[in-house]
Amino acid sequence: MSGFPSDTRPLVIAVIGSGPRGISVLERLAVRTAAEAEQAGGGTPRPVRVHLIDATEVGAGRVWRTDQDDWFTMNTVVSQVTMYSGDPDGGPDRPGAGPSLGDWIARRARDAGEELLGPDDYAPRVRYGHYLAHVLGTVAAAMPAHVELLPLNGRVTSLRPAAGGGYRLGIDGHEAPLEADRVVLATGHPVNAPGAFEREMLGFAAKTPGTRYLCGDSAADMPLGEDDIPAGSVVGVKGLGLSFYDVMLALTVGRGGEFRTGPDGVLRYRPSGREPRIVAGSRSGLPIPARGRNQKEPDYSHRALFLTPDALEHARQARRALNGSGQLDFEHDVLPLLRAEIDHVYYTTLVRRAQGAAAAEVFAQAHAKVLHEGGDRRALLMEAGLADVEPVDLDALARPFGQEVFDSPEDFRTHLLKVMDEDLAAAELGTLDGPLKSSLDVLRDIRNVVRQAVDYGGLLPASHTGFFHGRFLPVNALLSAGPPMARVEQLRALITQGVVEVAGPDTVFEAAPEAGGFRVGSPRVNGSERIAQTLIDARIPTPDLLRDTSPLTRQLVDDGMVRPYVIEGPDGDRHVTGGLDVTVSPFHVVDSSGRSQPDLYALGIPTEHTRWFTQVGSSRPGVGTLFYRDADAIAADALRPAGPVVLPRQATGERRPAAPARTSVREGEPA
Incomplete structure (x- = not known):
């Protein structure tokens, strides 16, 4: 296949993962192929076939899937979130011109009677999942005639070079492998093999009746129902970050409880009686503070004066x-x-x-x-x-x-609530x-x-x-990266009413065989020790290529098709980061021998540690964000004609990569 317009065989592109990163690449493929059709005039552009593959839900992925409960909330206001690479222009929603999440929600509220959210409100994740599905629908409807889009629900378990070029993808439930010329890895959050602490807790739970340990993951994927965690039992929660709030809500609102503001203006929790008792902690002892009330326009950009x-x-x-x-x-x-x-x-x-x-x-x-x-x-x-x-x-x-020691849990709670009130x-x-x-x-x-x-x-x-x-x-x-103020106010109400207890700074989580459960307590809060029947790790696992349990990742590592990025210093010191090694834009995957693979790309969370803060899940309206530019760079390269490829400098196996090229500081990324 030469890849030029005279070809009759389609150029086949497979995008593995249809969360925000995968959809962003698809959206830019649609924009660029539409431009190809326009430039071809009366001619026929080369045909293109795009496979969009997801193991959970095509168009939303795992984290944003549309069957999750609505108390799992985003932490970016709706007006600052978009999946379209251009703002609306008066025409129909389509690749390159579509509404922000906030505008889409406002339209749905008007047309379908759904709940209206203001521009500075926070949407449930499930609504973002529906928005992603809408984006996918508009992309599919706008694909030019020479492009075929084939969504596929299935888990990719293997990816190997094909004899005549390109790749063969093995997919669960499909006997014949799928063949593709170019492949984009946008696989999102990993499920890691347990570390030493996790193995110890899992082993303890396996041999101790009535106990259970849940490894870190999205709370929407955790077994948090009453059959798994009985009402009235004690639940220890390791970590007080964003995922803690998700677990907290699943075990309270998810059990039928309600938050209500009384005549005195104070928010209180009305329990259902089906809740467990939550004892949580972390190194700091501080639940992640609230995001400030948003006053910034979607295209706001801070002008750096010093860190330039x-x-x-x-x-x-x-x-x-x-x-x-x-x-x-x-x-x-x-x-x-x-x-x-x-x-x-x-x-x-x-x-x-x-x-x-x-x-x-x-x-x-x-x-x-x-x-x-x-x-x-x-x-x-x-x-x-x-x-x-x-x-x-x-x-x-x-x-x-600081290093303060507290006389009792009540003493620490008084100090904690004061800090939370000042933050609010x-x-x-x-x-x-x-x-x-x-x-x-x-x-x-x-x-x-x-x-x-x-x-x-x-x-x-x-x-x-x-x-x-x-x-x-x-x-x-x-x-x-904190939650909305409302979440912190809800936590405050739960602490005040004794449904949630924060153990204190430097919280210790350990097996307690003599007590038949997990010990949770702070060495700096006298009397804080509690015994929990269930221990939940509420920390999202950090990406680590060598611990990722995905069959696809394991095969790619074993076959030497991928490698972790290694930072090398001037004195020969080295650090294996755990991030998937890729070149600079357009992010070709680097194999175990240091060679770039020009038809294999990786984007987003798998490349964390090689690049930083890749968990961004959208672009911002009116701003040429890195999220959008990354997707566009891959789309442009994936559509290139066949022929020699000039590889980025990192791909040549040099000892240490050059510093990345400068980018404009007028970029806002949601978080």
Whole structure:
């Protein structure tokens, strides 16, 4: 097959995974093939056949499937979410021009009488699944005549090179393999083999009657019903992040309980009597704080002043002069610039609240000048009335209890509720008018520049593993990706009424054979120890190529068709990341010998650690996000004519990849 328009045999593309990443590639394939048809005039473009394959639900995938309960909620407001690569233009919904999630929900509310959500509300995941299905429907309807789209519900179990080129895909339930010229891996969240702690807990539960241990996964896929977890039993929950809230709701609202606001304005929980008692904990002892009340337009973009591509390049040049490597030390080269960005927004917002927009503009210019010149800002802060206001301390916010020891669970609960109330008050001020939440939102707004520092071995191995992954990412996740305020208010009500107990900082989870259950407690909260019959790990597993239990991944690893990305330092130190190794855009998969495979691509979560923050599940209206550009790059390359391929530099097996190319900082990514 030559791949030119005179061919009669179709170019066959298989997209494995039809969650947001797979649908995004499909949407751009539709846009580009429509352009091909238009450019062909009266001629006939080469035929294209696209197989869209998903093991769970074609058009929504596993995480967003449309049969899940509606208390599992997104953590991005609906106006900031779109799967179309262009905004509506007055015509029908179609690839390249379609509504945001918020606009689509508003239309459905008008036309079908469904619940209306405002632009700054948060949708249930199931509604996003229906939106994804709508997008797929419009893509299918708009495919040009020379393109055939074939959805296929099945699990791909093998992928091997075909004798005449391309690949043969083995699929459960299908005797004959599917043949494809080009394949896109967009397989989403993995299910990992249990680690040491998980194996210990599973082993204990297997030999201890009446106990159960649930490994980390999407809460919608966990057995959380009454037959699995009896009413009145004690449930330990490891982790207080986003998935904790999902588990919490499944065990309360999912058991028939209700939240109601009383005449005094206080939210209370009305139990059904079918709930278990929840005892939860984490290292910090702090449930992930609330997102600020959204005040930003969908196309809002924070203009970075300190953590810029130019600043990173300057730091790389300094590192090269020092040790011959452009790899950065995150703590010393990147974090000070990020902190300056956060402080600048924080102090400027404080001035705007106290003195108005004009005074804030004057202050911002003077403050930026002092920071750029490395001067002392104390006089400027004093003049602005901020002499006694400390800068934002990310570590203190993420670990608000420090090393304090609490006399009793009641003592800790009092402190915890105070922290939660202060956070909710800060969140209510908003993401533009609230000094704290607007400054923490910088962590989201500036992710693309952080990516430029981190991706493709941009950090020294020790810095990547020690500081970036070990210290920064937990703090960043806790402070930048929280749930809606309503979820935190619900948790507060459950804590107040004794349905949920947070054990405290440095929570210990362990088997307690003598008690016939799992011990949950904080060494810093006297009297906090509880015995649980069920222990749930409410942490989403981190992607790890070598622990992924998928038959497809196992086969690809065993056959040497994929390999984990390895960061190599200037002194020969190495770190195996666990992320699937891919080239720079358009993300060709790199095999075990370091060769790029030009007809095999990988996108999204499987490539986490090679690239950073790949779990983004949508684009933003009016903004050319990296989510959209990644999908378009793969679509363009997958449609290329057959012939020699100029491989990206990473594919040549060089010892350490070059720093990634710069990208615009005017990019917003939902989270």
